[in-house]
Amino acid sequence: MKKIYLASPFFNDDELERMTSVLKVLREEKGFEVFAPFELKSDLEFGSLEWRKETFLADKTEINKADLVVAIISNGNYSDSGTAWECGYSYAIGKKVIVVNLTKNPVNLMISDSLHAYIDSIEALRSYDFEKLETSSYIGKVF
Template identity: 40%
Template sequence: MTNVYLAGPFFSEEQISRIERAEKALAANPRVGNVFSPRLNEIRDLEMGTPEWATETFQMDVRQIDQADVVVALVDFVDDQVDSGTAFEIGYAFHSKKPIVVLHEKDTILNLMLAEGLHAYLREAEALAAYDFSTLPESHYHGEVI
């Protein structure tokens, strides 16, 4: 069973809806063991925004990426509104030699760093339910990049 780290922003209703679809699809995949979604694992005993909260959150997320077999990243950024936390998680995962499965549902141009760094490219959250996380088949992005 594959352990998945789910990277993606959850600051707006649209982003929360998108990450919830991904969480649901991953939960339905019989090849997925554990899914760590930072959205569902916020540190609640510390005040958000404090230095202590930031340190604990950072350390927890990095530790979870280290323990994951694969990172699934939601990259539906609008124009230049890239979520820096998600970008960091993707870069850290790439450097850690973790396969990155990119979910890109919107019709937007993908940054070349993401396009070149991904292992598999998916267009619909529902595809995560059927993706074979045990063999990790490769697929690539074939669109315009910036």
Template identity: 40%
Template sequence: MKNIYLAAPFFDKEQISKRDKLAALLSSNPTVDKVFLPGEHEDDPESEFGSIEWQLATFKLDINQINQNDVVVAILDYDKPDSSDPGTIWECGYAFANNIPVIGVQFDSSNKLNLMLSMSLTAFFNPEKDIEDIKNYNFDLLQTRFSDYEVF
């Protein structure tokens, strides 16, 4: 069983809804033990939100969690065409550079994927291939799963 770091933007209700839906699907997967949601664990009671102390504590927590988890699953929907969440993309790049598999998920199939990002993915889930399939994906085997999407 694998532990998952769920990288996703969580700055508005729609993003949180997508993140929560994906977290529920992952939690129902028999090959997943735990799902870490960065936005749910960022509280540092010793420092004020936005302060340099808070920023450093948040940054270190997220890096430690990526390193401790087995797989990064990332929501790759964009607010506007060809514009991604920089934090999520950074988390994907960091994971890939550290040999941690990255699984991509898009709820909105109208967006293209950056070529470098798409080539770093072990598997990809989108509406055409049914996002719901992620609850049956074998995270122990981490088989390559391609999808037909346009890159830029």
């Protein structure tokens, strides 16, 4: 079973809706083991130095353990700094990054040119073959 790290912003209702729809496809429909930072629970005080260290190390560890990274981007030129970092780190350590953009917004150059595959709809995510991991480029405006 593939282990997937799901990088995604989850700070407003639209981002949460996109994340949960992608998570449902990956986990329930495709049967993958998915680590989603949104689900990480801690007894530490949110925002404290200890919480920050624990969260950072957990996310980094899970990226290292994952077979690949699925990253949801939403706002083109500026997605989410955490998601952008997760994409860059994943690329740097040789993980394939599958970018999901459900908003049709333009994509930042550093994301568009480091991704392994670009997916622009839930239907395309459903039909993507995670065994073959075919490449597909983002074709469109970049920032």
